[in-house]
Amino acid sequence: xxxxxxxxxxxxxxxxxxxxxxxxxxxxxxxxxxxxxxxxxxxxxxxxxxxxxxxxxxxxxxxxxxxxxxxxxxxxxxxxxxxxxxxxxxxxxxxxxxxxxxxxxxxxxxx
Amino acid sequence: xxxxxxxxxxxxxxxxxxxxxxxxxxxxxxxxxxxxxxxxxxxxxxxxxxxxxxxxxxxxxxxxxxxxxxxxxxxxxxxxxxxxxxxxxxxxxxxxxxxxxxxxxxxxxx
Numbered sequence: 001x002x003x004x005x006x007x008x009x010x011x012x013x014x015x016x017x018x019x020x021x022x023x024x025x026x027x028x029x030x031x032x033x034x035x036x037x038x039x040x041x042x043x044x045x046x047x048x049x050x051x052x053x054x055x056x057x058x059x060x061x062x063x064x065x066x067x068x069x070x071x072x073x074x075x076x077x078x079x080x081x082x083x084x085x086x087x088x089x090x091x092x093x094x095x096x097x098x099x100x101x102x103x104x105x106x107x108x109x110x111x
Numbered sequence: 112x113x114x115x116x117x118x119x120x121x122x123x124x125x126x127x128x129x130x131x132x133x134x135x136x137x138x139x140x141x142x143x144x145x146x147x148x149x150x151x152x153x154x155x156x157x158x159x160x161x162x163x164x165x166x167x168x169x170x171x172x173x174x175x176x177x178x179x180x181x182x183x184x185x186x187x188x189x190x191x192x193x194x195x196x197x198x199x200x201x202x203x204x205x206x207x208x209x210x211x212x213x214x215x216x217x218x219x220x221x
Contacts, residue, residue, distance in 0.1 A: 032208060043201065043212040044154070089154055097142040098167050099210060101154035 006090050006102030014110050019077045021105045023090035026071070032093040033066060033073045036101075039086045047088075048075070080109045114138040117202050117213035124192065125221050132187040132216045134202030142205045143185040145177060148215070149198035160185060192220045 004025045013019050025033075034049035050057045050064045050073065057064050063076040073092075077084055090102040114137045124130050136143065145157040159167035160179040174196075176188040185202055197220045203210040 034209065036210075043214055044210075045212070046209045049208065087153075091154075093208075096166060097144075097159055097161055097205060098156070099144070099205070100156060101146075104153045 004090060004092055004100055004102045006105060008105060009103065010106045010108070012108045012110060013080050015080060015082060017080055019075075019080055019084070019107055019109075021075045021088055021090065021107075022072065023074070023092075023102050024070075024072050025092045027092070027094045028068075028071065030092040030094050033064070034091050034093075034099075035062075035064060035075050036089045036091065037086045038089065038104075044089060077107075080107075082109050082111050085109045115202060115204055115211050115213040117200075117216050119216060120214060121217045121219075123219045123221065124189070126192060126194075128192075129188070129190040131189065132200055132202075132218075134185040134187075134213055136183055136185075136202075136204035136211070138204055138206070138211060140204035140206045140211070141182055143179060143182070144203040144205070144210065145185065145187055146201040146203065146212075147198045148201055154201070157187075189218075192218075194220050196220050 006023045031052040036044040037047045038044040048062050048064050050066050061078045066073045087104045087106050089104050093099050116135045118133045141162050143160045147155045156169045157171045158177045163179050174191050178186040199215045201215045202213040
């Protein structure tokens with residue numbers, strides 16, 4: 001079945017440093033790759049997404065890169081701030097609306 | 112407010128009880144989802160509905176029974192659950208990309 005590997009499972013960085021989270025997916029037919037952020041006690045919310053016809057997308061301090069050949073996609077957060085501390089989930093879509101999530105990365109930004 | 116409302120927010124039930132979780136979306140989306148979130152398997156897909164029709168059942172045990180009477184409402188009927196079913200159950204809706212999640216229903220099975 002479809003699955004996605006996400007790593008690392010935990011990540012601690014100093015405030016101002018960059019954080020990178022990587023995911024590898026299995027289904028080559030996947031065409032949509034979102035990233036969600038879940039703060040403690042809150043619902044997951046989309047922070048950035050990328051479609052298979054694009055290799056990179058950036059939104060202020062957040063960027064996502066996609067390598068379809070290698071089936072890898074990554075989230076990059078620059079100039080990290082304490083409010084970036086949360087669990088981040090990668091996901092991919094297969095079929096019409098099936099969205100499968102990675103196991104999550106707990107990011108801690110140390111002031 | 113994301114437009115996806117779940118009730119109840121908290122539920123405690125015994126293994127012989129029958130209860131239901133409700134989800135309602137006011138976003139005009141055509142797809143609705145149930146996800147289970149626990150410490151062991153975060154955000155595990157359970158069911159997907161498109162235009163009221165079930166399009167995905169991720170090998171979910173029959174003690175979980177979904178119902179989608181229309182594109183705006185989704186239920187999860189629960190009966191004879193096990194303690195390991197204790198988790199946060201998240202509903203979401205989507206049109207063609209972004210998932211909009213509800214606040215979740217925290218279920219505890221005693």
